[in-house]
Amino acid sequence: MRTFHLVSLGCAKNLVDSELMIGSLMKNGWQLENDPEAAELLLINTCGFIQPAVEEAIEEILDLAAIKAQSGCKLVVVGCMVQRYKDGLVGELPEVDLFIGTEACHRLAELIEPLFASGTTPEKVITPSTFLMDAAQPRVLATPPFRAWCKITEGCDNRCSYCMIPSIRGPLRSRPVDDLIREAEDLENRGVRELSLIAQDLTAYGDDRAGDDNLILLLDNLLRTTTIPWFRLLYLYPTGVSEQLLELMAENDRILPYLDIPFQHVSDSILEKMNRRHNGNDLYELVEKTRRFLPDVALRSTFLVGFPGETEQDVEQLIEFLKKARLDHVGVFPYANEEGCPAEKFPDQLPEQEKIARCEAVMEVQSTISQEILRKYVGRREQVLVEGLSRETDLLLEGRTRYQAPDVDGCVYINEGTANAGDIVTVEITESQIYDLVGGITAGS
Template sequence: MEKSFHLVSLGCAKNLVDSEVMLGVLQQDGWTFVADPADATVLLVNTCGFIQPAVEEAIDEILGMVSLKEEDPQKKLVVTGCLTQRYKNDLETEIPEVDLFLGTEEPEKIAFHLNALFTGEKIPKVILHNRSLMSSRSPRQLTTVGMAWLKITEGCNNHCAYCKIPSIRGRLRSRTSEDIAVEAMHLEEQGVRELNIIAQDTTAYGNDLVGENIVGLMEKLLARTTLPWLRLLYLYPSGVSDALLDLLAGEKRIVPYLDVPFQHVSDNVLKRMNRHHTADDIEHLISRLHTRIPDIAIRTTFLVGFPGETEADFLQLEDFVQRHRLDHVGVFPYCNEEGIPAEHFADQVPEEERIRRQQHLLAVQSRISEENQRRYIGRVEPVLVSGFSKETDLLLEGRTRFQAPEVDGRVYINDGSATPGEIVQVRIEESHDYDLVGGILSTGE
C-alpha cells in the first residue's frame, strides 16, 4: 500500500494545531503528504462544528472527498475533529461513505488508526477516546512561516449560553507550564519568531492545576526562550488581572496587543449570555489597559442579535464602539445552535435583524478603523514578514506587533527585500481601512 494522504484543515487556530500534529505524526510514520487529493490513498478532513456555517462548510468538504472516493474506491476517507464530536450519533448513518470518524482527541494516534484501517483490523467506525492533551513530545509539522500557534489548554468551564465548546471539547484541561515551555523551545529552534498563545479562555490557564497560572506561564516562556514576539489571544475579560498587566507593561517581548472578547456591553444581554462580567467591568478594564500600556492595540468581538437583545441594547453597543474606538472589532450574528442553552430562550431576534445589526456595526467600525490607522503613517514599525502578498507576487506582506495573524489587517511592503519569517523595520507610508503600506528601512527586532 502506498502511504500517501491529503489533509484539509477547517476552523480555528486550535484546530490547525491539531492538524499540524497529525501532519507530523503521519510523516514520522512514513506517510507522504500530497497536495492533490486525487493522488492520495487517504483523504483526511479535520472539521469544525462550532456553528452551523462551519458545519455546512465541513459537510461540503466531506462530500467533495466522497466524490473523489467514488472515482477511486480504493481511497479511504477519514473525518476528524469537532464535527465528529458534536454529531457522533448521526454521522455514520448520514455519511456512510466515510470509512472512519475520529473525535477531537485523536491527533497523536492518527497513524495508528490509519494503519489499522488499511490492515483490515476490526475497529469501530466512530472512535471517541477519553479527554487527553497534546504534548511537547508530539511530532508537529508547521504550516505557518515565522509564527506559530501555541495551544495551552483544551476545553472550557465558562458555559456561555451561546456556545457548544464545553460539550464538544469538554471541561478545562491545562498543560503544565514545563511542557508548554519545552514546546516553545522546539518551535523557536524551527525558526519561529512569534508565538500566539491560544486557548478557549487563556486567562483560565492553570485553574485546574496546582501552582499554575497565565502570569507564571508567560514568565517561564520569557525565561526559557528568546522569542521576540509573544502574543496573548482569547482572554476572558474578568480574568485580566493586575499582575498580568504588570507583566505586559514591563516586558517588551510581549507585544502590546490583547484579544479580549467582550461579546456585548449591555448588562441585560451579558446576564442572559451567562458572561461573568458587567458593562462597568468592561469600561474599567479598557481604562486599566490604556493607563498601564498606552500604545496597546485592543481586539474584541461582539455577538449581536442574541435572544432578548433589544434595540436599546444594540444602541448601547453602538455607542460603546463609537466612544472607545478600539483597534480591531469582529461582529458576528447570533446563531441559534441545536443543543446550546440559548436555543429555547424567549424573544429570539429574527435572522434578518441579526444580519442588519451586524452589518451596521461593522460599517461603524470600518470608519473608526480607517481613522485609527492614520496614526501609523510616518512611524517606523517592526514587521514580521510572512511572504509574498496573496494579492500580487510583486509585494511582500507581513504584520506589525499590533496585528494578529488571520483576523487583523496586514502590511504591504512596496520597497526592499526580506526573507519570510524575518522581522524588518518598515516606515509606514499609507493606511487603509485595515491594512498599511510601507517600505523596508532595515532588518532587526
C-alpha cells in the same frame, strides 16, 4: 510511501490538532500529498462550533467523497463535528469510512490502520476520552516556519449560554509549565519568531492544576528560557485580565502590546443572559485600565448581535461603546442557535434578517473607526514581521506589525526594500487603508 491529503477547518486550536495528525502519520511512514486525487487517504479536520462551520465541513466532505468515488481511496473525518454529533453522522454520510473525535488526533496513524488491513471490520466511529497534548508528541507545523501556535489548555469551564465548547472539548485541562517551555524551546529551534499562545480562555490557565501555575508564571518562564522575540496573547476572558498581567506586558516588549478579549456584548441584560461574568461598565473600565498600562496597545474583540431578547436599544449601547472605546480590531457575528445550548430555548428569538441587519449596522460603524485608527500609524516606524511575497502581487512584500495578528487582522504591504520571510524589519508607514498599511523598509533595518 502511502500518501494522505488533509483539509483543516476552523480555528487555530484546530490547526494545532491537524499538525499533530500530520506528525502522527508522517512518523508512521505516511507522506503528505497536496493533490487530493493522488492520495490514498483523504482526511478532513472539522469544526463543529457553530452551524455555518458544520455546513462548511459537510460541503468539504462531499467534495472529498466525490474524489473518493473516482479513486477508491479512504475518507476519514476527524474533529469537533464528530465529537458533537458522534453516531448520528454515520447514516447521514455513508461515504465516510471512519469518524474520529477531537481526542484522538495524536493517535491517528494507529486508528486508521484497520482501514487498510485485509480481513478486518474496522469501527465506524471512535471518540476516546479526553486528551491533553504534550511537547513530546510528533508535530509538523502547517504555519510558515517563523510563526506557530502554542495551545496551552484544552477544554473550558466557562458556561456561556450560547457556546458548545465545554460539551465538545470537555472541561479545562492545563498543560504543565515545564511541558510548555519544552515546546517553546523546540519551536524556537525550528526558527519560530512569533509564538501565539492560544486557549479558549488564556486567563484560566492553571485554574485546574494544583500549585501556582498561572499565565503570569508561564510568561515569566517563557521570557527567561527562550529568546523568541514576539509572544502574542489570544483569547482572554475580560474579568481575567489582571493588573499583574498588564504590568508584565508593560515591562517586557517581547510580549506584544496586543490583546484579543472577546466581549460578546455590552448590554447588561444581554450579558446576564449570555452567562458572562461581567457587565458593560466592567468593559469600559477594562479598556481604560489596559490603556493606562499599555498606552499603545491594540485591542481586538468579538461581539454577538441578535441574541434572544436583544432590543434596538441594546444595539445602540453596543454602537456607543465602539465609538467611545475605539477598539483596533472588531469581529461582529449574528447570533445563531446551537442545538444543545441553553440559549436555544430562550424566548424572544429574533428573525435572521434582523440579526444580519444589526450585524451590518455595527460593522459599518466599526469600519469607519478602524480606518481612523490606522491613520495614526502614518509617519511612524514600526517593527514588521515579514510573511513573504504579497498575496495581492509578487511586486510587494507583505508583513504584520506587532498590532496585527496572523489570519484575522490586516497586514502591511511593503513597497520598498528587500527582506526574507521571517525577518523582523523596521518599516516606515506611508499610507493607511481601511484595514491595511503600506510602507517601505528603512535603510539599515
